[in-house]
Amino acid sequence: MAGNIPKSERETGVILGFLEEAEAWQLLSAQFPSKVGGKPAWLSQQNLPTLPEIECEKCQTPLVFLLQVYAPLVGYERSFHRTLYVFCCKTPACYTRNDSRCFKVYRSQLRRENEFYSFNPPPDEKPADPGDEHRILSTGVKLCYLCGCPGQKACSRCHLVTYCSKEHQVIDWKQRHKKECCDEAASVASEILNSFVFPERELVTEPEKLPVKHEELCASNSSEQVNYTSDLEEKELESMAFHETRDSKVFLKFKKCIATEPHQVLRYCREGSPLWLSSEHVPIKAEVPKCPCGAERTFEFQIMPQLLNHLKVDRKDASIDWGTLVIYTCTDSCDQGNKYSPEFIWKQDFSEDRVL
Structure with missing residues (x-):
């Protein structure tokens, strides 16, 4: 409560995101998680984005899941459940200065009464049978073994695993599947060894106090x-x-x-203002495109550079990198059924003579 905040501190209206360990079942779709890494916990179980929608605009390879933020909007029945998904490329060469073409953002939302989830909040306990939603959804949609996106290509030998693309099938064949093909038990047991995705953590939030x-x-x-x-x-x-x-x-x-909370990886403040790290490459209104529905897009949250420390992407030759990633979403949070709606992302890098 605001009354308990020391007079020397004040809430800013910004919600900060931090990383914590969580049990695997707590990060499944039915728990409506906010999380980083692993595979997407898809909200709507149908009409998922597929290739070429989720491929890098620079190198045309499939993107990998970066994070998702559960952000329902109070007073909007159509977005009682609402999740934003961010995907990124894993090719370091695509991360040129202030260039956001190696990222994609999608929004999914559902009414409280829908065909996928209970009307009531999920129980705060592990389900008796959590299922295997990273392989196949309740709607029958098969997912890529490597990244968790829709998998339309099956292994021609065992037909047990599917992939979103030839690229991911080749990576998994070299990494794991060559040794386990036609052995379903081995394939299931090695799920934890998938090193292609980013390390998975829960995103927990608290108000910013400065x-x-x-x-x-x-x-x-x-x-x-x-x-x-x-x-x-x-x-x-x-x-x-x-x-x-x-x-x-x-x-x-x-x-x-950020000095008072140096481990923050996300800042959320819908219709607020981003925390810019440079006076260069700040978008003007005309550079943030309107939603296809015709509504303006507004700032919703930004991803901080501290997240890179968790992703373990540092390499001596090259690495994926950003200063901050700023996400703009439809002001009306328009209703497009169960479709995943593309939103807009702006990448701002540090000035060349700046270090964090």
Whole structure:
């Protein structure tokens, strides 16, 4: 409660996301989880995005599941259940500066009364038979053994496992399936050895509380004013100094705002404002496309660079990387039945001379 917050602290309206261990059953679809890594816990059990919808626009390989956020909207019956999914490419070369073409975002939502889940909240205990939803959904949709996306290609030898693409079939054949083909028991037992997906953790949330002096900084959008002279050279120098000062202030704001909770991996504030880490490559309104329904898109949440530490993607030669990933969604959260609706993502990287 707000009354219990020390006077030196104040809630900002932002919800922070952190990673925690969880039991596997707690991250299944019926528990409506928010999570990072592993395979998607699909909300709607039909009309899932398939290739080429979930392939990298740069290298045309299938994307891998990064995270999902359960974010129902109060007062909207059509989005009583609502989950946002983020996918990314695992090819480091695709991560060029401020380029978001190696990411995709999808939104799924359902009414409280639907054909997949109980009208009542799920019990807070392990189900007697959790099933195997990472292989086949209740609707009969088969999933890729490697990534958990719709699998339309089956192994021609055993016909027991399916894949979303030839690329993922080849990876799994080399990694595991060559030794286990035609041995169903071995295939099931080795599920935990799938090293292709990111490490799986639950996303837990809590309100952001900042010291008042930090909150004032984080709320400030002021910039230093520069008095220009008529001398062209001096104006150019001052312009460069102004840009550097402005970028430094934005970066300082970023560092100050995350200093009290350095392990945050996500910031959620629908219709709020992102926490930018640079004054460069900040989108103007026209650069955030409208939803196909015609509604504007609004900021909903952002993924922080701290998540990269958990993903274990560092390599000596190259690595996937970002400064922050900012997700914009349909203001109306439009109803497209059980379809997964594409949303918009903006990638902003650190300035070249900045480090976190």
